[in-house]
Structure formats: C-alpha cells, structure tokens
Amino acid sequence: MQSTFDRRRINGPEESLPPVFISEPQDTFSNTPVARKSRKVSDIRPIFLQPGLITQANGSAYIETERTKIACSVYGPRQSKNTAYNEKGKLNVEVKFAPFSCEHRRAPLRDAEDRSIAVAIQQALLPSVQLEHFPKSTIDVFVIILEADGIEGCIASGAIAASTALANAGIDMYGLVTSCAAAVIEADIWVDPTQEESNTANGTLVLSCMPALGIVTNSWQTGRMTPSELLACIDACSGRCTDIHSVVAQGLLNSAHDET
Amino acid sequence: MASDLVLPGQPIPLPRGPVPQLGRGVYEKDEQVRASLVGVPHFEGSSLVISRLRPQPPAPNSVVLGSITRLSPLQALLSITVVDDIPLPPGEEFTGVIRSQDVRATEKDKVKIGDCFRGGDVVRGLVISLGDARSYFITTARNDLGVIFATSEAGATMEPVSWQEMRCPKTGKIEKRKCAKPEGLS
Amino acid sequence: MASTSISKAEKSYIRAGILANPPRRADGRSLHDFRVISLETGVVSLSNGSAHLSIGRNPHDGSGGTDILASVKLEVEDIEGAAIDNGRIACSVSCSPSAYPHLSSGALDDLQYDLTQVLHQALSHPSLHPKNLGIIPRKKSWLLNLDLLVTADAGNVYDALFLAARAALWDTKVPRTRSVEYKSPKSLLSTSVDMDVDQDTSSGFDTRRVAHATDFELPDYWDEGEVLEGREHWPVAVTLNLVESKHFLDATLQEEASCGSRLLIVHSYESSSSPTVQSMRILGSEELSIPHLKSLIKEAETYTSDMFNSLNAKLEDEDIRRNQKARQRFAGRK
Numbered sequence: 049m050q051s052t053f054d055r056r057r058i059n060g061p062e063e064s065l066p067p068v069f070i071s072e073p074q075d076t077f078s079n080t081p082v083a084r085k086s087r088k089v090s091d092i093r094p095i096f097l098q099p100g101l102i103t104q105a106n107g108s109a110y111i112e113t114e115r116t117k118i119a120c121s122v123y124g125p126r127q128s129k130n131t132a133y134n135e136k137g138k139l140n141v142e143v144k145f146a147p148f149s150c151e152h153r154r155a156p157l158r159d160a161e162d163r164s165i166a167v168a169i170q171q172a173l174l175p176s177v178q179l180e181h182f183p184k185s186t187i188d189v190f191v192i193i194l195e196a197d198g199i200e201g202c203i204a205s206g207a208i209a210a211s212t213a214l215a216n217a218g219i220d221m222y223g224l225v226t227s228c229a230a231a232v233i234e235a236d237i238w239v240d241p242t243q244e245e246s247n248t249a250n251g252t253l254v255l256s257c258m259p260a261l262g263i264v265t266n267s268w269q270t271g272r273m274t275p276s277e278l279l280a281c282i283d284a285c286s287g288r289c290t291d292i293h294s295v296v297a298q299g300l301l302n303s304a305h306d307e308t
Numbered sequence: 309m310a311s312d313l314v315l316p317g318q319p320i321p322l323p324r325g326p327v328p329q330l331g332r333g334v335y336e337k338d339e340q341v342r343a344s345l346v347g348v349p350h351f352e353g354s355s356l357v358i359s360r361l362r363p364q365p366p367a368p369n370s371v372v373l374g375s376i377t378r379l380s381p382l383q384a385l386l387s388i389t390v391v392d393d394i395p396l397p398p399g400e401e402f403t404g405v406i407r408s409q410d411v412r413a414t415e416k417d418k419v420k421i422g423d424c425f426r427g428g429d430v431v432r433g434l435v436i437s438l439g440d441a442r443s444y445f446i447t448t449a450r451n452d453l454g455v456i457f458a459t460s461e462a463g464a465t466m467e468p469v470s471w472q473e474m475r476c477p478k479t480g481k482i483e484k485r486k487c488a489k490p491e492g493l494s
Numbered sequence: 495m496a497s498t499s500i501s502k503a504e505k506s507y508i509r510a511g512i513l514a515n516p517p518r519r520a521d522g523r524s525l526h527d528f529r530v531i532s533l534e535t536g537v538v539s540l541s542n543g544s545a546h547l548s549i550g551r552n553p554h555d556g557s558g559g560t561d562i563l564a565s566v567k568l569e570v571e572d573i574e575g576a577a578i579d580n581g582r583i584a585c586s587v588s589c590s591p592s593a594y595p596h597l598s599s600g601a602l603d604d605l606q607y608d609l610t611q612v613l614h615q616a617l618s619h620p621s622l623h624p625k626n627l628g629i630i631p632r633k634k635s636w637l638l639n640l641d642l643l644v645t646a647d648a649g650n651v652y653d654a655l656f657l658a659a660r661a662a663l664w665d666t667k668v669p670r671t672r673s674v675e676y677k678s679p680k681s682l683l684s685t686s687v688d689m690d691v692d693q694d695t696s697s698g699f700d701t702r703r704v705a706h707a708t709d710f711e712l713p714d715y716w717d718e719g720e721v722l723e724g725r726e727h728w729p730v731a732v733t734l735n736l737v738e739s740k741h742f743l744d745a746t747l748q749e750e751a752s753c754g755s756r757l758l759i760v761h762s763y764e765s766s767s768s769p770t771v772q773s774m775r776i777l778g779s780e781e782l783s784i785p786h787l788k789s790l791i792k793e794a795e796t797y798t799s800d801m802f803n804s805l806n807a808k809l810e811d812e813d814i815r816r817n818q819k820a821r822q823r824f825a826g827r828k
Contacts, residue, residue: 106362106397125365126400133441163604164611175755175779176316178335178344183438185365215316218362220333220344223317250621251771260317261337263781269774272621272762275795278771279788286784297315304313304346 084238084245092228092240092288097208097299099216100307107217109299111209115197115242120209122217125185137182141170143191143206150196165203166191172207172227172256172266178220187219198243200229203254203268212296216303223258224300225265226292228285230255232277237284253278255285259293314343314358322356333358363396366404366435366444373456374404374446376429383407384425386433386446403443406433410447411486423472424448424486430457432488454488505752512737512753519749525742526797529559531657533805535665535812541565542719543666547658549744550648560654561593561646564662568669570629571637581627581635585614587655589644613642613655616729616760616773617663624722629671629710636668649746652758656731657805663728664809665816667719671710729762729772730805732797734790736780741790743797754780757790761798769795769802 087093093113102108105121112118128138143166145154169191177187191206204227211225231241231249238245246252251271257264264286269278314320320334320341330336333345334356343349347358366372366388373390386404389396396402408419425431432453433446448454451471460466460476460483468487469475475482511518517525529550538544543566551559571582587609594602617640627636640662642655734741735753745753755778761769774791776782 123397124400127365127402131441133438135438163607164615167608167611171776175781182365183367184441184444215346218345218360220335221316222335222337222344223342224315253774257784258317260315260342261781262783264776264784264787265782267774267776267787269771270615271619271772273771275769275771275791278774278791282784282788300315300346301313 089236089238090284092292093242095205095208095292095295097212097295099212099299099303105213105217107213107215107219109209109212109216111205111212113201113205113240115195116201116205117194118202118205118209119192119194120206120213121190121192122210122213122219123188123190125182125187125219128184128186133184135180135183137177137179137184138186139170139174139177139179139189140186141166141173141189141191141210143169143193145193145196148195149193161199165193165199165206168203168254168266168268169206169210171268172203172225173210173214175263175265176211176221176223176225176258177214178222181220187214189213196243198229198241198246200231200241200246200252200254201243203227204229204240204256207256207266208292208296212299215300223260223263224293224296225256225258226289226296227254227256227266228288228292229253230281230284232271232273232281237277237280239284239288251277253281253285255282255289257286257289259286259290312348313346314349315346316342316344318343320349320356329355331355331357333360361394363394363400364391366391366402368435368437370435371432372402372404372435372444372446373430373432374401376425376427376431379421379425379427381408381421384421385443386431388444388446404433404435404446405439405443406431406446406448410436410445410449413449423484425455426458426483426485428459429455429485432456448486448488451489452491454486456488458483458485500748500751504748508749508752509737512740512742512749517740517742519742521746523744525740528744533657533661533808533812535661535809536816538563538565540567542568542668543662543664545658545661545665547654547661548646549650549654550746558648559646560648560651561644562651562654562658563643563645564658565641565643566662566666567639567641568666569637569639570634572633573635574633580623580625581638583618583623583627583638583640585617585640585642585659586610587613587642587644589647593644593647609644609651609655612652612758612773612775613640613659616656616731617659619772621770622724622727622729622762622772624724626668626720626723630673634710638666647747649748649750650733650744652733652756653731653744653801656729656760657801660728660730660805661809661812663722664725665812666722666725668722669712669719672713674709674711726806727762727764729760730798730801731758731760731773732794732801733758734794734797736778736782736790738780739786741793754778755782757782757787757794759791759794759798761795761802763799763802769798 096112099109101110102121105123107122110119125137143162147154147156189210191210193202196202207225207227214221229240231238231246231252233249251273254268256266320343322341334341335344343358345358345360347360349356349358370392372388374386374388376384377387378385384406386406388402388404408421409416411419411424433448434453435444436447437445439445458466458474462476462478464476464478466474466476471487472484473482474485531549532551533547535545537546545564547562549560587606589602589606627638629635640659642658734757735745736755737753755776758775760773762772763769
C-alpha cells in the first residue's frame with residue numbers, strides 16, 4: 049500500500065467504506081414481519097398435486113405449493129436386506145435436496161437437514177401405514193425437493209406427497225396423511241408460512257394428521273409459543289389439513305379414473 | 309362404477325345383515341369398516357375385498373414362480389419373480405428356499421436335491437412360511453407344483469415325461485426333475 | 495427407537511399393568527413418578543460448565559440407570575462479516591457404544607444425530623439465546639459448545655438430556671473480557687489490522703466513524719466469570735409415554751419398548767407460573783386423537799413445572815456448594 053502511494057496524483061481518501069443504498073436487499077434474519085399481500089393469514093398456498101408421474105416407481109406423486117416443489121416416489125415392498133427377521137415391515141424415508149433447490153447451492157451430499165426432514169416425514173407416515181401386512185419387507189419412500197421455500201413447508205408438503213404416493217403404490221394404509229404448518233408471528237397465527245415468514249416467527253408448528261380418522265401422526269414444533277398459542281396452532285392446522293385432505297382425495301380419484 | 313371408488317380411511321357402507329368377512333384392502337376400527345387401499349370394494353365369495361394389481365410380498369399360501377439360483381445338498385435357493393400371478397418389478401425379487409424335506413410329500417428322506425432341480429429351472433411353489441431373516445420357505449410337495457420349465461444340457465426346452473423325469477427333444481436324453489403336473493391333464 | 499427388543503408376551507404384560515386399575519409398574523412406581531435423579535455440577539475441570547446426571551441409579555452400589563455427562567466449552571470465534579453478533583450455540587449428543595452395545599455403528603450414528611437434532615433445535619433457538627456471548631461487536635464472539643455424552647441408557651434419555659443440558663448451561667461461566675484498542679498511527683493501523691466498519695451508517699457520507707476495538711483481554715478476577723444471561727430460562731423436557739388413553743412418565747427401557755408412542759414437550763419458564771413451549775415432538779406410531787393431544791399438552795405443564803422447581807432448588811444448592819469450594823480454594827492460594 050505504502051509503496052504504491054503516488055504524491056503527484058490526486059489520491060482518494062485513505063480509508064473508504066462501501067456506499068449504502070436505500071434499496072439494499074433486506075437482511076434475511078430481520079425481525080420485522082412483512083404483512084401478507086396475496087392471501088389471508090389463515091389461508092394456505094394453492095396446492096397442485098398429481099399422483100403417478102414417475103412411471104418406473106411403484107407409486108409416486110408430485111406436489112407444488114407456490115415455490116415449494118417436491119417429487120416423491122415409492123418403491124417396494126421389497127425384501128429387507130441385511131436385517132434380522134422382523135414381523136413388521138420397515139418404512140424407509142429418504143429426503144434429498146436438489147443442488148439448485150435453495151438460494152445457496154447445496155452440495156449433492158447427504159447433509160444434516162436431509163435427515164431431520166426425513167425423520168419428520170417418516171414419523172408423519174408411520175402411524176398411517178399398515179406395516180403388519182409387510183413382514184420382512186421394506187417400503188422405500190424417496191422424496192426429492194426440487195425447490196424449497198421454508199423447512200416447515202418442505203415437511204408438510206413432503207408428507208402429503210409421500211402419503212399420496214403410498215396410496216398410489218397400493219400400500220395398505222389406515223388413512224391418508226395430510227400436513228400443515230403454522231407460525232406464531234407476534235400475536236397472530238399465520239398458516240403455511242413461507243421461508244421469510246418463518247424466519248420472523250417466534251415459533252412454528254408442523255402438524256400431520258389423518259383427517260378421516262381424527263388421528264394426529266406428527267407434531268413438529270420449534271421455537272417459542274405459549275401453550276394457548278400452541279393449541280390455537282393445532283386447531284388452525286387441523287382445520288387446514290381437512291381442506292388439504294379433499295385436495296389429495298380429488299387427486300387420487302382423478303388418477304384412479306384415468307387408470308380404469 | 310367409478311363413483312364407488314374409495315380412498316384409504318374412507319368408511320365403507322355395508323349392506324344390512326351379518327358383517328361380512330374382511331379380506332385384503334379393508335380393515336375394521338371402532339366397529340366401522342374402512343378401506344385401506346384406493347379401489348372399488350366388492351365381494352369375493354363371502355369376504356369383502358378391495359383388490360389391487362400391485363406387486364406384493366409373498367405371504368403364506370401364496371403361489372410363487374421363480375428360478376433356481378443355487379443348489380446345495382440340503383436345499384435349493386429360488387429367486388421369486390411372480391407372486392400370486394403378479395410379476396414383481398425387475399430387481400425386486402424375493403429369495404425363497406426349498407428345503408429337501410419340502411420337495412415332495414413322500415419318501416422325504418430319500419430326496420436328492422440334485423435329482424429334483426438344476427440351476428435356471430423355473431419352479432412353481434407354495435409359500436409355507438415367512439422363513440428366516442433371509443428367505444421364505446417354499447414347498448413343491450403337491451402334484452401341480454415343481455419344475456415347469458427347464459432346459460437340457462444340449463440347450464433345448466425339455467418336456468416332462470413323468471413326475472420325476474424330463475426328456476430332451478434334441479438328444480432324447482432323460483434328465484431327473486421334480487416336475488409339476490401340467491394343467492388340464494387328468 | 496426400540497433399542498431393546500422384548501417379546502410380545504412381555505410387552506402385553508407391561509401394557510396390561512399400566513392399563514390396570516390401580517396401575518402397576520415393575521418397580522412399584524405410580525404412573526407419574528420419576529426414578530431418583532442425582533445431579534452434580536462442575537464435574538469436568540476443563541470445561542466452562544458441566545454437569546453429571548443420572549436417573550434411576552441404584553443408591554446402594556451406584557449401578558444401573560441412565561447416565562449423562564454434559565459439558566459446555568466456550569471457544570472464541572471470528573465472526574467477521576457474518577450476521578451474528580451475540581455468539582452461537584452448538585449442541586451435540588454422543589452416545590457411548592457401551593450404552594448401546596446391540597446397535598451397529600450406523601444405527602448409533604443415526605441415534606446420536608436424532609438426539610442432537612432435538613436438543614439443538616430446542617436450545618439454539620433465538621428466543622432462548624443468552625445476550626452475553628458477544629466479545630467485540632462484528633468481530634469476535636463466543637461459540638458455546640454444549641456436548642453431552644450418554645454413558646448409559648436405562649430409559650428416558652430425552653428428559654435426562656434436557657436436565658443435564660440445563661444444569662451444565664446453568665453452571666456455565668463466561669469469562670469476563672475487556673476490549674482492547676490499538677492507538678497506533680493511522681497509516682500503521684490500516685496496514686497491520688484488517689479494519690472493520692461500523693455498520694451504523696446513518697449518513698452514507700460519514701466514513702470516519704469506525705470501531706476501534708480490535709482485540710480483547712481477560713482481566714484477572716477471582717471467579718471464573720459471569721453466568722449466562724437468562725440462565726433460568728433454559729428449558730426442561732418431559733416425555734409422556736402413551737399407552738392407549740393413559741400416559742406415564744420416566745419409562746424404563748422395557749417400558750419404552752412396549753409403549754407405542756411418546757410425546758416430548760419442552761417447556762421454558764419465564765416466571766414460575768406461565769411456561770412457553772419450546773419444542774414438541776411425537777415419536778412412535780400409536781394413534782393419538784387431537785383432543786387427547788391437547789389434554790396431554792395441558793398436563794405436561796404440571797410435570798415440567800414440578801421438575802423445573804425442584805431442578806432450580808437443586809442447582810441453587812449446587813451453586814452455594816461450589817461457591818464455597820471456590821472461595822476456599824482462592825483463600826488457600828494466598
């Protein structure tokens with residue numbers, strides 16, 4: 049620095065700071081929730097659901113809720129390898145993020161988040177599958193997240209897609225699983241939050257249930273909520289799950305009609 | 309017809325009268341019969357079922373087809389490719405084992421596996437149990453069970469001449485197999 | 495996570511005992527009784543805070559029981575450019591193979607990972623973050639590593655982990671730091687030290703105001719530092735083991751293997767009356783209706799508040815005991 053200093057020229061200031069623009073992108077971790085423009089806080093994003101898109105799989109489903117895009121395929125039941133005799137079947141869920149699914153590129157390696165989403169989806173499906181019909185067998189569920197908009201949305205949509213794919217694969221189930229997320233933002237409950245919204249939330253809940261039987265299969269809560277907020281979130285989520293159930297039912301009926 | 313489609317978890321309205329036997333694809337919970345598959349519930353005999361044409365794992369009493377992959381003095385290993393007339397997807401075969409005592413119903417102690425099966429033979433068998441961790445136990449101890457397709461040493465498809473012999477049409481040589489009785493033969 | 499495999503007969507025996515009226519458990523406890531919990535803080539001399547917790551240890555010979563060692567170690571971390579000012583918390587759970595001799599190494603990794611996730615997601619949430627983990631704004635901060643080691647598992651490992659974590663975090667002392675400024679000639683400063691910029695830019699033209707604190711020193715003081723801010727907010731967890739419509743607490747391994755599902759609820763107490771839910775998980779495949787879930791959430795509050803109060807009392811006792819010890823040591827050094 050010192051050696052290149054040239055006194056004959058007009059030099060700039062010794063120190064400089066980058067200019068600050070008013071329209072600079074907002075800090076992603078800012079704690080100021082932006083009011084929803086496109087929908088009410090109690091509304092979910094529109095869902096597109098199509099069973100049976102992956103022909104080589106035993107069953108499959110594709111789900112899209114605005115920016116969350118997930119494909120799910122089900123293989124099996126096939127014989128469990130290298131495991132001890134088990135009179136119940138095994139439900140194996142694997143989740144993969146596509147490298148281009150998030151703002152930052154994800155290296156195509158198994159990483160920590162994949163497994164926690166897989167565990168959450170597996171828990172959501174587990175009470176719904178009649179595993180006693182599949183002794184010694186494994187049912188493989190592969191979830192590929194093509195585009196992600198918040199981890200809560202991924203778990204919820206992933207569980208819906210996986211349950212639809214299981215039904216499409218003709219796996220015996222007690223009922224269809226639907227799933228919905230809710231976030232507590234300030235004092236309000238916002239259903240189906242996006243990535244930005246859940247970043248500003250105090251706490252979030254993903255509730256999975258079988259609306260046909262009124263059974264909760266998973267609740268995945270993080271962050272801070274008061275018990276009354278939690279109960280309100282459960283109510284909000286279970287109400288939306290019933291709505292989603294009709295979407296799933298319609299999707300499955302349409303595809304069954306096409307097959308026959 | 310199509311409006312009768314039910315989805316997993318959906319209650320199935322039952323006709324008045326005695327509760328039917330429940331077959332596959334339906335279950336009962338809290339005295340309500342519900343579907344566990346997507347499909348049309350219908351009666352097969354006296355039991356209510358929702359049938360599906362999807363591959364499923366072998367269960368006791370299902371009839372399986374498979375090819376012999378390995379022989380040992382005590383047992384023959386079978387790679388199951390068809391379960392109850394539904395072929396399994398390639399690469400998702402189940403392993404079965406035919407123990408020497410399950411080959412035929414009589415003179416069980418005189419069975420020589422090498423005189424009953426050869427590698428590559430296609431065998432029809434019946435699942436007797438879920439077996440051990442590795443394989444299902446299969447039996448061929450019935451007239452209609454056993455080898456249904458085999459090639460001779462010369463490479464020709466052999467034809468059965470008795471329940472334990474097959475003949476090569478090319479060379480006329482007799483080879484020993486535990487044959488299945490062809491269908492429609494009195 | 496059926497870590498023990500038990501026969502169907504044993505399973506139905508245990509379930510029948512729990513469903514019986516009055517309920518019966520193998521060790522004679524009632525449904526909502528805990529086993530004896532013993533806790534000691536400050537057991538690891540090389541860490542900034544530590545705790546040793548065991549549930550259900552045999553009081554006579556000290557055998558059996560779930561045994562957990564928790565330790566907090568603080569590390570100085572450069573945070574240049576990152577958007578974290580107040581330090582970070584990283585939790586990890588490792589399970590000793592001797593606690594799970596029947597698990598393959600792959601299954602053990604998965605188990606460790608799952609336990610870590612539950613703990614990390616609950617404890618590292620911004621709503622619980624202590625404010626005194628910063629050292630120099632925008633430059634250096636403390637990275638709080640909370641490491642737990644499961645040395646033996648006799649059931650109810652989730653509750654034990656949260657209790658041990660809370661005790662270790664309570665015990666943690668953050669060393670006092672003092673920022674140091676270098677008052678050197680301007681030209682030297684710009685070459686030798688990487689300048690960092692105060693982001694408080696009210697005017698875009700004000701480029702003169704820069705943060706001068708570039709390093710820190712540890713002042714010599716008699717104690718090991720100050721406790722974590724808001725340490726009474728660290729949460730406690732309770733696992734409700736569900737058998738049909740009944741639930742019981744503090745399951746042994748056999749009981750865990752025979753109950754279909756578990757509901758894990760993590761509560762934090764701002765004041766002793768009103769908890770906030772910090773995490774909730776369902777584990778297992780038993781059916782659970784929405785009204786049942788709600789009633790369980792309400793009942794969990796009474797269990798965690800009991801646990802919270804008795805743990806606090808114990809931790810304060812431990813503080814007094816340790817302070818006395820530290821004071822004696824300090825006096826002896828003179």
